[in-house]
Amino acid sequence: MTGLLDAPVLEQAHLPVRAGEEAAFEAAMAEAVPLVSGIPGFRGIHVSRGVERPGTYLLLIGWDSVGAHEAGFRASPQYTRWRELLHHFYEPFPVVEHSCPFRSNVLASNLAA
Structure with missing residues (x-):
């Protein structure tokens, strides 16, 4: 597996978590990360908590293609x-x-040109 930032496609999202639920979200995310890591075309994942907005998390996932994310992961039981x-x-x-x-x-x- 190559590095996240070397991936041909980078999925990104700012995840706004309800106030007071940050610890529960982080525990759930720790359980969720292995679900995506076995999907064909997955390159890596990074989740970080905002400094200025601690209730907002940055999600970055590297993929071989948009299809690996959309048709591969989103169509899966994972x-x-x-x-x-x-x-x-x-x-x-x-x-x-x-x-x-x-x-x-x-x-x-x-x-x-």
């Missing part, structure tokens, strides 16, 4: 359990987005 463990903590429900790294040589060639 995602059903992930949802049961975590989704009730969010208020409001987070927006999940995907990004792809750009390479400086690609950027340079686009700027030169």
Whole structure:
């Protein structure tokens, strides 16, 4: 498995956890992380708690492709359990987005064109 930030696709979400439920959320997340790590196309996961907004967590998951996340994980029984463990903590429900790294040589060639 290569590093999270080397993944072709990076899923990111800011997870707003209901006030007072942070400890329970962190325990549930610890149980949930192994569910995603066995999915084909998974590259790594990082979850961190906000400094300025301690009730908001940053979720980053590296994937081989958007399909590995959407069709692979979200269509799996592991995602059903992930949802049961975590989704009730969010208020409001987070927006999940995907990004792809750009390479400086690609950027340079686009700027030169």
